[in-house]
Amino acid sequence: MRVAVIGFGAWGRCHARALAGLPGVVLAGILAHGDASAAAAAAEFPGVPVHRDLAGLLASGVEAVDIVAPNHLHEPVALAALAAGKHVLVEKPLALTAEGCARIAAAARAAGRCVSVTHELRVSSQWGLIRREIAAGAIGTPLAGVYTLFRRPFRGGAAGWRHDPARVGSWILEEPVHFFDLLLWYFDGHGNPVSLRAQANGADGLTANLAVTARYASGAFFTVSQILTGFEHHCTLDIGGSAGALRAWWSAAEARTTEPVAGLSLQRGAAPPETQGFTRSGEIFELIEHLRGSIAGFRAGTSPLPAEEASRAVLMCLAAEESCRTGRDVALAFPPR
Structure with missing residues (x-):
């Protein structure tokens, strides 16, 4: 599965490394918001396209996105990705409001795509x-x-x-x-x-x-x-x-x-x-297992932790x-x- 990471801060870098090491997964793109993070992504992952805008990344042929951006961006980026027909991995919290959680859950159902929230x-x-x-x-x-x-x-x-x-x-x-x-x-x-x-x-x-x-x-x-x-x-x-x-x-x-x-x-x-x-035990190990399980679920049309479940927290x-x-x-x- 071709997966792109959205956000390349310290934790986004951990996500990218984990995805790059998973069998059957291609790290197919990175969205970096700043000059320094874009340069760091290009240096660490030569050959992986580094995007500066979401629309370009979503149009690049990726099948799923992994959102590791600041919390207020989780909802709008997830909605855009689902509207583009992508499966969505998203860091916690799913959204900043109850209404935002409901919108993401509804968008996933409408798109026939899966959302998996990183409660690793x-x-x-x-x-x-x-x-x-x-x-x-x-x-x-x-x-x-x-x-x-x-x-x-x-x-x-x-x-x-x-x-x-x-x-x-x-x-x-x-x-x-x-x-x-x-x-x-x-x-x-x-x-x-x-x-x-x-x-x-x-x-x-x-x-x-x-x-x-x-x-x-x-x-x-x-x-x-x-x-x-x-x-x-x-x-x-x-x-x-x-x-x-x-x-x-x-x-x-x-x-x-x-x-x-x-x-x-x-x-x-x-x-x-x-x-x-x-x-x-530790978040580095758990992140790898969460990503592995989520992508396996996407292939089967399911999610280990969908939006409806994550909204409770x-x-x-x-x-x-x-x-x-x-x-x-x-x-x-x-x-x-």
């Missing part, structure tokens, strides 16, 4: 194993979960887009969207959460420190917290179930390392906790933003899946 933690050897253990009943029914990210402050990104609310949307949409997707997946047996409440430090959506608790009609709940005033990159997850519990962790000097300190312990009933084995983020503004609980409503 689902294919992780570590975080994916947790889902399989929960589904197998290893800890009974999950009742309570806490996911915590403690990390250094965000870099600004190209032209400072990550520090601009109009382009990033919010810092809740920037990274906690991953963790909402993960916890919704783990707690899927309870249906959809019915409400949430959030508290944060920061203004204009740039919430440096955040805690969000989502509640289910069953009484189950989970909390996602983020500390952006920390250092390095450290994640922990704790889940208590009706017949056991688990704890997972991932720590490194920075998120894109290939050598983290990571682990998973699981207690079945009253038995001593067991250390669970898994292969390499966006809706959680938007509700958390509202709760931060109002200081109140926010009722949740999700479209049919």
